[in-house]
Amino acid sequence: MTKCGYVSVVGRPNAGKSSLLNWLVGEKIAMVSHKANATRKRSNIIVMHEDDQIIFVDTPGIHETEKLLNQFMLDEALKAMGDCDLILFLAPVTDSLKYYEDFLQKNKKNTKHILLLTKIDFINNDELMVKLKEYEKYQDRYEAMIPISIKRATKKSDILDEVVKYLPEHPYLFDPEIMTTEHLRDIYKEFIRESIFENISDEIPYEADVVVNKIEEKSNVDVIKATIVVQKDTQKGMIIGKGATAIKRIGKDARIKIEKLSGKKCFLELFVSVKKNWTKNKEALKSMGYEIEN
Incomplete structure (x- = not known):
């Protein structure tokens, strides 16, 4: 039986969500900008991994604001978190833990999540070990913690192998030939x-x-x-x-x-x-x- 499910990709604005998804699918589909809050709506990006189908949901960055458009964007991220089988939380390795702690509060359904420490090429190994230690106090909350750099070393399978462990057994929801449900x-x-x-x-x-x-x-x-x-x-x-x-x-x-x-x-x-x-x-x-x- 194949596995198939929805995986929401969340994190603070400019955490690298869209770049990660374009890399995983092997094609530029999601909008990428070095400026924060570029992504406004959820979008589905479909990745086939061996015999399994993963529907990644790209989301706007999680942030609080009074602006109406930004309220819509936050709602999009929260809906994606509530409607999925698994969450990938992207945490740039230079960030404090406050963004992750905020995410834990907003994950009302306690949906299972994997913690991805991104942009590890910005620090050395000793600094990485310190950051890994900081997150360990929450090890009962996440299923796995994976340090990644899409510019070097990390293989797609390092992430995808872990993701499919937590997806339900289910027939494909979409034609395996398509990369996105977006028009x-x-x-x-x-x-x-x-x-x-x-x-x-x-x-x-x-x-x-x-x-x-x-x-x-x-x-x-x-x-x-x-x-x-x-x-x-x-x-x-x-x-x-x-x-x-x-x-x-x-x-x-x-x-x-x-x-x-x-x-x-x-x-x-x-x-x-x-x-x-x-x-x-x-x-x-x-x-x-x-x-x-x-």
């Missing part, structure tokens, strides 16, 4: 958002979103039209840039990502519109796909 429209949207994060500084990426208006798939090229939505007129000017230099740079970066995934040419046309204070208004958030409960 191409949503993946392309995230690629464009990632390019905004990479090319535009300060708060603007956090107050911007993307609507993919149209995808026309032809035999040798995909034609994509998308709108970047911002909150203020000044932000629109900065997204476009002097002589349209900024939006051209965003478009070029996004197109390269899209073409790498699709394997064919892409014609990407970007527009910019202003929706005043959309991140602070429940109805506006809902229209952008972020429904706030309560």
Whole structure:
């Protein structure tokens, strides 16, 4: 009998969740940014490990804030924790234990979890041993603790072998040939958002979103039209840039990502519109796909 189940990947903002998942699946699917709070919604990334199927759930970073959009993001992470068979908690090795202790409080169902100590290449072996010792006081709470570095040494099987131990025996939930349940429209949207994060500084990426208006798939090229939505007129000017230099740079970066995934040419046309204070208004958030409960 095969094993199959959902594994939520959680941690503080910028803990490396999306990078880990792209590495495990062997393809760039999840949005990655060096800036915190880039991931906004849950997404499923499917990894086949020998005869077993693991559905990893990428989540926004766990953090507290008053902002409505960020409340939605926290709700997404908490829902993922409550609906899964196993949790992977990512703890950068340079962090204090407060993020892990906060996670333990938020894990209301006491779902089994594996503790992954990430970014171990930033410290030496002696420092790593000290950190491992710190976490040992919680050894009755986690199923396993695995120090990892996706840049060196760690093999995918080091993580996947451990994960499947805690999954239920179950037939596959998805076609083993697919890598994600996300629609191409949503993946392309995230690629464009990632390019905004990479090319535009300060708060603007956090107050911007993307609507993919149209995808026309032809035999040798995909034609994509998308709108970047911002909150203020000044932000629109900065997204476009002097002589349209900024939006051209965003478009070029996004197109390269899209073409790498699709394997064919892409014609990407970007527009910019202003929706005043959309991140602070429940109805506006809902229209952008972020429904706030309560």
